[in-house]
Amino acid sequence: MSLKELNPKNRFNNRAENYGKYRPTYPREIIQYLEETIGLSKGSIIADIGSGTGILSKVFLENKNKVYAVEPNENMRLVAEKSLGEYNDFHSINGGAEDTNLKEKSVDVITVGQAFHWFETMETRKEFERILKPNGSIVILYNIPKKSDEFMSEFLNFTEKYGEKYIKESIKDSKVEFFKDEIIHKNNLINRQEVDFEGLRGLICSYSYMPSEENPKFESMMVELKELFNKYSENDKVTLEYNTEISWCKLNK
Template sequence: MPTFANSTQRFSDRVADYVKFRPTYPREIVTFLHDTCGLAPGARVADIGAGTGISAKVFLDAGHPVVAVEPNDAMRASADAWLASYDGFSSVAGTAEATTLADASVELVIAAQAFHWFDPVTTRREFARILKPRGLIALMWNSRLLDGSPFLSDYEALLQHYSTDYQAVAERYGDDQSMAAWFGSEFAHKGCFANAQSLDFDGLKGRLMSSSYAPKQGHPNHEPMLDALRDLFDRTQHDGSVEIAYETRVYVGYAAAV
């Protein structure tokens, strides 16, 4: 597995695009955690690597108090501003490996589109510390479908051609094998949910530029990539938009004994 230096700062200059153009998570995830996994209504949630608060909002809207743990100052400030109206929301400057949260203080730990940046061994120990007995861990990813339409397959080809470390980042996402290995005997449930974004060209450009592997202005691949994106959009749009389809995967289990 490749090593990424200073991963907590990879998104510092992409916060505005991240807020506007990253997909949310299906509300069915919360229902799944309640009905299938036994999460109590109103259980306190720690959102680790919470970013700009996209995943936290899903749980806040469902009536769960959420503490967002986020080491990136710009992203945490964005979450604080966006979610300030929720009485149940708070945030701390912390990492997955050192959350700053109290022992046995939450009933659910989530990590949405973030676990692949964590140290797996230290994180397991920290999650076990902050969770109440038999508290749940839910690790989730929005995984973009790579084919199924001309747009999806050609967008994947564009990323492969122009992006800086796209393949290395994609290979870090959790899959069935790696999640079963991480949870071990404490693995409990997997859920899969359909998700999608309908985007005009500005939205598609913003979604691309919210990704840490997309070359920024000044990089030799930046302008050619945007030209190719414009061509792709024009060829595949329908009524002024394209659809990015995702499978949202959720892996749920308990903290292993430490």
């Protein structure tokens, strides 16, 4: 199945509210890490590409950065505009990775959170080269669930059981093709998300590959999810653990 057939720009149409409310944020430590590595400062202009509901954009807005949040999906974009509209430095842009609608040489840092695998690789490379200032940086982040304990192991088995089987370009291969001869620097941060059952249910409903409420499998999936939650919850909550994987580089142009 091709990337076009997977319909990346529209597959989150009915997931936007859950995505914005229940997906994990990113560790605040990424700010200090990027200050030490790429020279991030409060004056750095950020283009957050595939910004979705603004989860990553918010981290940089709280750091007093100007952020251009570029997102092609209207539903996702509207959620971000509602939640981040109070920030004067937040600018919502209707655009995609391959055509951002940003000016040439206009940004210091390009960030991508949970979205790189949805981009057309070489078209995106050309566009990033166009909008990035000389000596600018590209930062790619993924929150990747860890099988850190029995709950996380069973939770990931659960998502594999109910998740739709679809073929997508691997993150690793996308990066190899995209970055060409650049040196890619990497780091990992631990990220934890504590949720009640409503939060766990909302998280599952935010995944584009999980059955939606209209799917006949949805009811039985929720029954099993509740059983999993009851088995491992303490004080009516469970903790999901992620590796926040950071990859960054300076583009050779």
